[in-house]
Amino acid sequence: MTRYTFCTVMLAAIAPCVLGLTGCSRNRSEADETPATMVYFDTASRETLTLPVGGDVPAAHPETGQRTLVPARYCPDCEHWHASPPLDVLQRDPRSRNCPKCGTPLKDGGPAAEPS
Numbered sequence: 001m002t003r004y005t006f007c008t009v010m011l012a013a014i015a016p017c018v019l020g021l022t023g024c025s026r027n028r029s030e031a032d033e034t035p036a037t038m039v040y041f042d043t044a045s046r047e048t049l050t051l052p053v054g055g056d057v058p059a060a061h062p063e064t065g066q067r068t069l070v071p072a073r074y075c076p077d078c079e080h081w082h083a084s085p086p087l088d089v090l091q092r093d094p095r096s097r098n099c100p101k102c103g104t105p106l107k108d109g110g111p112a113a114e115p116s
């Protein structure tokens with residue numbers, strides 16, 4: 001009886017550690033396999049698309065090859081992605097960080113872009 005109780009206590013103490021470790025290693029391997037992505041706004045078609053982070057801006061569209069992709073930022077009020085202005089405009093005019101329609105501060109992240 002006491003032996004059974006001892007085992008139960010030990011298991012209860014060890015289980016969270018083991019689960020925590022496996023959880024960590026699984027998350028890390030997923031991060032290694034999945035490249036970081038961000039949402040771009042296509043100034044030509046006015047559509048959004050999700051692509052791996054990196055490269056120059058404006059970035060080349062994977063289908064047209066035209067450099068029409070700029071970073072997109074999300075308005076939680078309009079529930080819409082907007083093209084982010086160039087960095088120099090962002091630094092010069094703080095209002096350019098807000099939604100052009102409703103004035104709500106835009107966020108870098110949001111729901112994944114609709115597959116086109």
Ligand SMILES: [Zn+2]
Nearest residue numbers: 075078099102
């Ligand atoms: Zn808005």
